[in-house]
Amino acid sequence: MQANTTIIVRPWNAATVILRTTIMSLIIITGYAFTTFNTRDVDFWAGVDMLGSNFSALLLTPYLKNITFDVMIRNLFITIGLGFLTTIFGAAIALGLALLAAQNLAPRWLTVIIKGLTAFVRAVPTVLWVLIFAVSAGLGSVAAVLGMTFHSAGYLIKAYAESFEEIDNGTIEALKASGANWWQIVFQAVLPSSATALLSWTFLRFEINFSTAIAMGAAAGAGGIGYDMFMASGFYLNLHEMGAFTYAVLAFAVVLEAGATRYKASLRK
């Protein structure tokens, strides 16, 4: 009798099967992926070989050549400004629309429409939104701000609506029972109790928008330090200057991340 009882340590259930299938598929797709690479006759090992000397030129000997230090700092702040502006605009739009996208505050058909539209807006990469707006507004800060605002709003509507949906339903019901109207519920219960969640989502989006603003300078003519990087890489071919810009961007991004981590830690207490 004793010999026949075996303890099944890891039972096969749906979760483990799907987990293993996913991992296997990822490995197979990755293996296949390397056969599809467009090498354009670039020698991979020569590139890897160059990586070391390029990194040391980038990180150990940074200097500015085509612009002054003051201009670099100014351009860094233009990039930060673009990130800030699009976050504020996106948050303002999102605050209004998220109230209409939260299931506990708006009729179901309306939430479905808004959530569907925002899913579409988010699925289009930011750079493509900027380029679409650039056709009518021209390449520059207007197209960049509009395109980035669009994507930020799409992202924040989803995040805000989910924060609204998480608040205690009892509070809303109590207010409803006491005869409060929709606006009173929003301003007295919904917004105060989700304020910290909204703030941390907005801050996270500011971090994203700062890096997007760099990318838009490089790929969509939005100016700022991203454009300087694009010129150093594609026009002047100057890795040392690229290094200076990299340090400038890195410094601000690390400060932002540290701020976010601190803020999160202070919320947990």
Next chain:
Amino acid sequence: MHTLDFFTKKRLSFGLFVVVLLGLTYVTIIFTEYNVAKGFTSIPKAIRWATTNFYPDAASLKKLPSILLKLRDTVMMSVASATIASACAFFVAIFGAQTTRINVWFSVFARGIATIFRNIDVSAWALILLFSFGQSSFTGYFALFFVTFGFMVRVLIETIDEVSTDSVEALRATGASYFAIIAQSVVPSCLPQLVSWVLFMIETNIRSATLVGILTGTGIGYSFDIYYKSLNYHAASLVIIVIVISVLAIEAVSNWIRRAVL
């Protein structure tokens, strides 16, 4: 002494917050030379232009096979970079997490490297790597690899410390070896979270890969760039539709996997 009551205080601090925010916004608008009026008038213009020019026509549909081929390149690059970077990050995270680290200094070093990798934007990485790999897929692959690696080291260190601290302690008490602890406790308990994060990074990487493609001349970003610059807006809109469908499909699949696994 007269003290303000709770609600007045709250209203005042909220009012101050709004005023500071509006002031900062005003200063930023001046500084970045953003033209507010042009911003507003551009939106209806863009909509009018999009409805008359920005839709796929019959001629652009003929380009669909070549667009899909480029899409495959982009998706493949995103999956490969996310998977390999996450596998590397998992090893580093095991040696870097508080629960399982072998050495404090290695932990500090791993965190530091990861901070640098993830805080340099993917577009900046692409521009840097263009010096080594030129206009090839390797440039985009490594740009996505570095950012994914930096991000994954951070979240996996948090995951390991969160999920496996208790079971590692239990196994250590039984006298299990370091490798037995890793293989029997850390890996199995973190695997679902790991897969969930890999899927998240694949979603992120597909969006970034479009941008990187524009900068490095590869994949679906390059297709869009060519059609856009040659003013072939019908084909460019088809590229966007293809991207939207694939992003939404991948999101749906990964949400399904996440629900089943976590």
